[in-house]
Amino acid sequence: MTQAPARTRTVRRRHDREIVALAVPAFGALVAEPLFVLADSAIVGHLGTAQLAGLGIASALLTTAVSVFVFLAYATTAAVSRRVGAGDLQAAIRQGMDGIWLALLLGAAVIAVVLPTAPSLVELFGASDTAAPYATTYLRISALGIPAMLVVLASTGVLRGLQNTRTPLYVAVAGFIANAVLNVALVYGAGLGIAGSAWGTVIAQCGMAAVYLWVVIRGARRHGASLRPDPAGIRASAQAGMPLLVRTLSLRAILMIATAVAARLGDADIAAHQIVLSLWSLLAFALDAIAIAGQAIIGRYLGADDAQGAREACRRMVEWGVAVGVVLGLLVVLSRPAFLPLFTGDSTVKDAALPALVIVAVSQPICGVVYVLDGVLMGAGDGPYLAWAMLLTLAVFIPAALLVPKLGGGLTALWGAMTLMMAMRLVTLWLRTRSGRWVVTGATR
Template identity: 75%
Template sequence: MNSVPPSGRAALRRHDREILGLALPAFGALVAEPLFLMADSAIVGHLGTAQLAGLGVASALLQTCVNVFVFLAYATTAAVARRLGAGDRSAALRQGVDGIWLALLLGLLVVAVALPTAPALLDAFGASATAAPYGTTYLRVSALGIPAMLIVLAATGVLRGLQDTRTPLYVAVGGFVLNGVLNLLLVYPAGLGIAGSAWGTVIAQWTMAAVYLTVVVRGARRHGAPLRPDLAGIRASGRAGVPLLIRTLSLRAVMMIATAVAARLGDADVAAHQITLTLWSLLAFALDAIAIAGQAIIGRYLGAEDEAGARAVCRRMVQWGVGSGVVLGALVLLVRPLFMPLFTTDQAVIDQLTPVLLVVAVTQPVAGAVFVLDGVLMGAGDGTYLAGAMLVTLAVFAPVALLVPTLGGGLTALWWTVAGLMMTTRLITLALRARSGRWAVPGAVRA
């Protein structure tokens, strides 16, 4: 006999509809974004190995620049959703406009640094003498699209805060198609080579930014929100993003340490590690989609001063996260024999990869809970705690990971520290905060 009363079942169904309605389009947008790089790589790869190598290093630099500023999306989502929940759409849009102005300013600053230092950056990241000229060309042209990329991040946060994840999906898919067409035309018929690939991406990025700005500006005008820069609002957006920046840098440090340790283990180990990271990233897109839904929904509930509703949807989302992790883990186990041959036929790499994928599979439920709780606390604007929790996680992870080669451990041991120790530490810190209830601060603005 079902112990959940009819009213409770109705609430669960309502939460499920909200979660799925936001998470599914968010997943599509997240998957569409890395397709930009895949399209560039596929097209540039036919120009030659040196061009592809230059693209690889330059694109890694660009992705690092953009990922560091992902707080533009996260912090904006939470702030906009709170004001929406409070019933003040004009203030929500004004907050979003402040975030977009901050993104533009940061983007221009990055361009000013990247253009003159491009050759030195390529050299620091290990580009060879043959690849460096191509990488420098690609980086200098592509840097002109960084302001657009950051505007897209902030504007995506605005729309997510307004409970709209469909528009970002449409824009991402349209941008991917435009990028592919422009790359093909500019690289080959126009004869621009790797510069054509960069220009195609820049044009696609600015087109996406223009679409987002059109949507946000129309909404702002409709609801009487000012569009001019507000220094106080921009500073507030920046302050809200600092803790999330610390969190992001700490998380990237974890992955960089893991890659550095894998490189010390041997060629087969680092090759298997890179393949595992590819799969890990794909799984993260699915789980992050639920987290994005959490950011938007939790912020709205707290803005409406519905603490009970926020706690209830938090519990339901954790169930979704764990359940999704179970499903994803099972899929990894099922497709493992088919997945590995797609990347390598080297038996030494496959031997390293087989047990590592098992580790990834069995830890997915933990990862699911971590992603969801991370999104819940972001939606609540609890960035300071998230920054501290990630620093604790880094302090726990780093010495253990660095000891793996010294203690004779291999790649499987390293991935137990990544998927096991690191994610479990994050789960403990996030779950303790979630259970305390101190994250659920009601109001249009987090006090």
């Protein structure tokens, strides 16, 4: 009678150690990434309002372009971790190299599109006549760093799949420091203005990509993995990533629709929405760190033909997701009085944001489970289901969001629709997890 509880405690402690070892460094790396834009904004902001406005437009375009290809990290993590679980490190690194080659090809394609169309893209975003030249300059120069940014995504996926989240943390921190130093030196020291900021970021990104490639190539040589491009492997990586691309685009569409609806509610509501969305995105980093751990751990268990271990890890990570969600929700409630004055002194904006923040707080346990199960299914290579589930969620969210202004609902109602969206994701992910259809063992799915 005592052996079963003792085994359960032992299994839980093992899973806890694995989750913490992977999630904590992953969280640090995730937080370091947006600091690039923050540093650029702080440095360029002193050049003038037009330059800062141009940076804001160009950064939005670049962030969107790169976030669309985040599947390079997710799909690579799942594929590599399965091979690791199967004990075939040579094949694991070979699989990772296919993802890196795909990243380089996609990066080259993006450059070919962005360079000639930069002025049109900036105009599409509604840049003013004074801000447009700066936005175009920054966008064209920064586009040269997109292949490096995509290589960083794919290489991060390789290392996560190898159960290594510490190296991405160290590279992200070093990249942030290098970016800040280079920006100051080129913007002010060399007098290059906003162009200096763009070049500083490109150089930092290329440096990060070089470090990642050095780590992966060293591992490939150690285990005898080929570094040459394999057309069949690259096609397989692209096919595995396509469903996750659909999932990402659907999620981006939800966020864009929510912002568009908030804009129709009025200036105070869109300002409050931006504050709430910023906090919601920050909270997502903490939850996404657990999801990243889930991708790596679940893939490894399934690759090792350990279906029971995968199910046990899934259950434990769900418990982590709920617990972290509850803690984050409480922090939001307690920090509201101090949080809002950091962004605005307008009482109207505060009044609009306060109830929306309560909804965000209450929804965090739901978000915790959603992120965890999303990571579990990604780690299992269940991309096609994730794509269809997100499309269904988008179909439910669109009418709910569009009804908000028609029914006279304010920002609180809009964030109610956002919570409905997360609840819909929870239902679809939970049903899939309960079905057990994601538990497909072996080195490949």
